[in-house]
Amino acid sequence: MDLEALRHANFSALNSAISDWGTVVKSLTRLEKQSRDDMKAKADKADWAGVNATVSREFISRTAGEFSDALTQATSIHNILKDTYDELVGYRDQLKLALDDGFEKDKLSVYGEAGGGFRVIAAVHPEPPGTKEKAEALRDRIQNLLGSATTSDSTAARALKAIAEQADYGFSGATYADRDSAADALEKADDMAKLAKDAKKMSPEELAEFQRTMARYKNDELFAAQFASKLGGKETLQFWNDLAEVHRGASGEELKQLQSIQRDLSMTLATATLSDADGMQEWKKKILDEATTAFRANSSDPLRPNGAMGYQVMSSLMHHGKYDSEFLDAYGKQLLKMDMAPAGSPGMGTNDLWKAGNVTDLVFGKDNGSDPLIGYMKALSHNPEAALETFDDKKVFEHMMESTRYTDRDGAVAHALESAVTGYGDGEKATDIRPHSKAQVALMQEVMHAVAQPGTGADLVNKATGESFGDMAAAYMPEISLSVSGKGAESIFWSNSQHPDGLDTLDTTRFLYETARDPMGRAAIIVGESVYTASCLEAHIAQPELFDGKTEDAVKAIAANAGIIEGIVGHSVADAEIAGDLEAEKEANDAIKAKGDMVKSILSAGVGVGTVALVGTAPAAAAAGAAVSGFFGGIAGTAIDRLLDGQQIDGALDQALYDSGGKLNDAHESANVQTQESAIKAIEEHGSKELTEDATRNMIRVAIQGGWNDSDTMLEDSHARPAA
16 A cells, blocks of 8 residues: 555545445344244244255255354454454554654655655755654654555455355355454465475474464364465375374374364364365365375385375364365265275275275374275264265165274264264254254164164174264154154154154164163163153143143153163163173263263253253264253253262162162163153143142053063064073
């Protein structure tokens, strides 16, 4: 910016733009609130059918999201414009003051020249003593002001352009409080891309700076897109391959530093893929093009002739963050085609496929990065939409499930499946209620069917997968309840699922039985059933009109359902003969506490209301409710308290999974008391006139016994059992 431009600058047009954008922000704030609290809230609770169940609901959800992004982008633009206006007006005023001071105090005049320069000369003759020094000082003062104004103007333009380029359609989620923060993000991105051009030359101080910067900016859209674009796709792969080689065998503080860098770099690249800027389109294309390239870290070493394949390098950077769905789809199709290429039964040849070629441990953790499907599955676990799209291909689903028998990818696959069927990414906190779509229910049925297979299904449940299978069961407690109760119970076991009766009873029974063998799996089932039962009871007792009949009939059905599910779990444990295993006892107690604590924190936040269906209660995962009403009386929370306060396994074969309230010593009695107490608490909480305490306790006792007996019969008909 030259002297005359700043001296005579008129910022009225910029001020008008700020005012206009302020109006836009106010309008979008109102529209965003309406779309979220009115339009989307009603859509989530609506009983959709047909095309509306998928297309309309999704459209409304995406539209609400666009309003949110539009508000974020408009706010950022308004903030940057206002900050830039304030800075430029300030520089203009400082320039005028400098010119006035120069003339009045030092008798100096300043003239602009063609091309943008300026001259400082004495305004009187002869020149007073010290004029030369004063002229140089004024020149430097003016030059600094012009430089600062130029920086303010140019970086604001760059930031605004970058924000606009983040999305080809719709709006970006980039948020900035002022021009400085946006400009700093872009500048830091340039610096880090330059550093990453050669990992082998990074000094310890530079590596520490890289670590700090990635940690700070990993969720910053402008930084992420600028960093990845500047570095380049192939260069990104080479950087990580080289860095892993340089720090091969890291331990102690060095290992912690590399783990931090890997996590934050993964999240940075995930954020970058959300950008539609031209540079990121090229980055994504390069990653796909270089997927089969061998990246050699030290080609001069004759003992290390091969390099890690691009797939292996990229997938090792996919363990964290939510990658763009389209990018994951394109990347996954290429990768899965290669993974499924070996001849033979589904999944059998994949392990040998990835053993050759990888000479560097690309993951500073339990995994070494040799199997790229692990990282890819981790990425899917953070993107439910992409996960569902991937597993919607039955060949892919079958291949991935079977491949877990021959590889170490079983836990990653289970987490990806959990994300797909629940709609919540691993680590995502629930803020809304998401119904299960028909596609999700269909996939859940496929998972159940695979685990239910005689002779082979049980092998799919282990320490790596059991918890995820249990979380899926907890998430699908409404559908499971309908499945085991049978037709006619739809008005009792409420849910907002788009396909509530989409699960097969035989597969459901066997799935619960096999999953309950794992401590974390059965803990999830127990907690999920307890919360769902308590919530169902509260819903029907608080609002008898939900069921067109006697409330006591609804209570009987809910209690019988609890007896069936708890019975299946109890029989599974007894049949496995693990009750005498002290280590298994401790695992089960710890598992119930972990699940209970997680669900308590979720329920206390008010996410689950009315008829509750749990999802993903794995560490740092989410839960949500299938609501039929807006009340929340704390009945479900009280049910969890009883589990946590009285959990105990004492070692005898006929002892069950926990001892609620210190009074119970087997799963049957525990289910009985849990259900009774939830019902009585609901009666007290909502002042039921229809139900009395004594009659309700006896009614539940009979129903639980009936359900427990039914569970034994169902298992005899569906599963070969050692306890039979």
